[in-house]
Amino acid sequence: MRQPPDLILTDARIRTMDPAQPVAQALAVTGGRIVAVGAASDVEALAGPGTRVHRLHGKAVMPGLIDSHTHGLWGACRDLSEVFPGLGAALQAVLDGVAAKAATMPHGEWIIGGPWRPFDRAALGPRPCEMLDRIAPHHPVVLKDVSQHNLWVNSAAMRLAGIAAATPEVPGGVIERDADGVPTGILIETAGSLVQPFMQPTPAQLAQAVGHMAAYFHSMGMTGFKEPMAFAPELNAYAEADRAGRLRLHTGAHLTRFSPFASDWVPLDEMQALRAAYTSPNLHTGFAKLFLDGVPIARTAAFCAPYPGQDAAVHDPDAMLLITPERLAEELVLLDAAGFTVKMHAVGDRAIQVGLDAIAAARAANGSSGLRHEIAHSNFIRPQDIARFAALDAVPEVSPKLWYPNPVTPGQRQVLGDARAESCHPVRSLLDAGAAVIYGSDWPAAAPDADPWTGLAGMISRTDPTGVHPGSVGADQAVPLDRALPVFTTNAARALRLDGVTGVLARGASADLIVLDHPLDSLTTAELGATRPGATLFAGEVVFGAL
Structure with missing residues (x-):
């Protein structure tokens, strides 16, 4: 019976x-x-x-629902311990938060917070470090920009990180300097890796963050997510929580191969060891992460055409690529053969183009591995590249919540111009071409929260569902509910390699x-x-x- x-x-x-x-x-x-x-x-x-x-x-x-790109531990740590008055907060609110934190923390402890906006750089003065020195003279301070790709630090932080006039540039990044060559406190892209080691949470903080994150995600109706950039400390926190029965979420962790947040490439054998060591029932570690470019608001996203105001005659589309097209193709062939599903951060249309080229190289070299590599963010795609996603069985991830007006939208328009900003996230075109689109909030980077419901409502309307920010972004790319829901469920489950296991209510x-x-x-x-x-x-x- x-x-x-x-x-x-x-x-x-x-x-x-x-x-x-x-x-x-x-x-x-x-x-x-x-x-x-x-x-x-x-x-x-x-x-x-x-x-x-x-x-x-x-x-x-x-x-x-499943969020295919959310930095769960970053976001939880921000909620628990960082200065964060809100994504759209005025600069003074951030500075007031730093001052309040400095008044209560022991001298010498790091203060971490944000956000600030690269397109408001002029408001920070010629030496931004000195503004932070005045309000927190006894603490090293690091403020992340809205994208979390660029840092603003004070003099104490630079001293501890060894950043001085003689410090060489980090490939793929910029240590901003004054006329005398002295660092000003602004670190662009990979230059931030000089400070990152000092910003790492303790194991106890990460353990607390897992619990905070899980409760938050559950309250939003999320039962799965992908951690898009994981190193050993994050993997250990997730695995320990899973073994203790506290990670009640399907979790896909993309092991970092190359990131502007680290000083060097992670060796493949180390990644394979991490994959084997940390796989657990709810933690899936057969995923990898690469960064191909930066972000538009810092003019570090790689575009085929120049940014407004740039000289087209000297524009080099590959100058802002963090990995050369040749090296990237080699990496995709290597990681595909090793069984890793690769997520590539690619925002500008040139970065997306070379990402697709690299997937094509992996298909040519290895045949059909069954691995569906992902282009993370996929903000700005050349029209001729839309159909390539389905043809290559590649996955466009639309992320963060920039397909509807939000606090970052004015900066996007200022830096890119209205026409290019309006082309952001061509969701309808991708779906029409047969691509299996997935969703990512990218919380806490350029997203005020990890709420999937505003993401879903905004994808359907291309307007701000909260009514705070007027207008629309790419209104012609709105999609109806029935077409949007698979992006958050069945498509996302397949990207987790859990097709038929989650994201669907069916027998088994x-x-x-x-x-x-x-x-x-x-x-x-x-x-x-x-x-x-x-x-x-x-x-x-x-x-x-x-x-």
């Missing part, structure tokens, strides 16, 4: 994301897996003496789901952006709210 299910949810409006059975009234769970989905009478008939039956009285049920899948008061297709854009689950379940267990 078949064992009765542990749990039945019934009298619900279930959106399964399973094309074979898109809607249902009930589902049954045994041992964390879905064993039946269908009509209420059929599923309820499976109940036994020990089955918990919850009638949801017409509430909506759907798979939990993990019971990763959320309960909502109303079906999503009954909501306005503002209501959709404000959505919160009444309950989040991971493997059939309630991890947030209540049934």
Whole structure:
């Protein structure tokens, strides 16, 4: 006799994301897996003496959402210990926060915070370090810009990091200097790697951050995510939490191969050792990360055409690439052969082009490995490259939440011009061309939060669902709800290599789901952006709210 299910949810409006059975009234769970989905009478008939039956009285049920690019531990550490008055906060609010922190912290302890905006560089004066020296004379201070790619530090931080007039430039970065060659306190891209070792959280802080992150993600209805840049400390924190039963999220960790946040390339054998050492039931480590360029607001994203105001005659599209096209092709062939799914940070259209070229090189050298490499952010894509994603079985990740107006939008327009800014994230064109688009918040980089619902509502409307920021970005690239939902569920699950395991409510899948008061297709854009689950379940267990 078949064992009765542990749990039945019934009298619900279930959106399964399973094309074979898109809607249902009930589902049954045994041992964390879905064993039946269908009509209420059929599923309820499976109940036994020990089955918990919850009638949801017409509430909506759907798979939990998946964020394919969020720096979970960074964001949690920011919430727990850093100065952060908000992504759109005025510079004075940031400085006031630093001053308040300095008044309460022991002398010599590092103060970390932000944000500041590279396009407001003139407001920082000729030597920005001195502004921070005045308000925190006894502490090393590091302020991250809105993208977290560029740093503003004070004199104490530079002394401890050994940054002085004689310090050589870091390849791929800039130590800003005054007319006498003395560093001013602004570190662009890879130059920030000189300070990064001093900014690392302790193991105890990371352990606390995992708990904070998991609770936050569950409250938003998330049951999976991809950590886009992991080193050994982050991997250890995730693995320890998983072994202790505290990581109730499907987690894909992209092991860093090359990053402007580190001083050198991570050897492949070290990556393979990390992959083997830290894989655990909910932590999947067969992923790698490369950075190809920077960010538009610092004019470090690599574009085929010059930035407004730049001389087209001397523009070199490859000058801002952090990896040469030849080296990148070699890397994709190598990592693909080693079994790593590669996520490449690529914002400008030239970086995206060479990223796709490298995937093509891997396909030519290794054949079809089954690995679906990703172009992270995919902000600005040449029209002729749109179709290449599907042709190469490459994955465009649209991230961060720049497809609708937000605090960063004015800076994007200022640096890029309206026409190029309007071309950001061609989601509709990618979907029309058959690409399996995925979503990433990139929290806490250039994103005020990890809220997937404002991301979903903004993708559908290309307007700010909170109503704070007027206008739209790329209105012609808006997509309807039914086309947007796979980006957050089934497509994202496949990118995690968990196709059919999560992101769908079907027989055999993990019971990763959320309960909502109303079906999503009954909501306005503002209501959709404000959505919160009444309950989040991971493997059939309630991890947030209540049934």
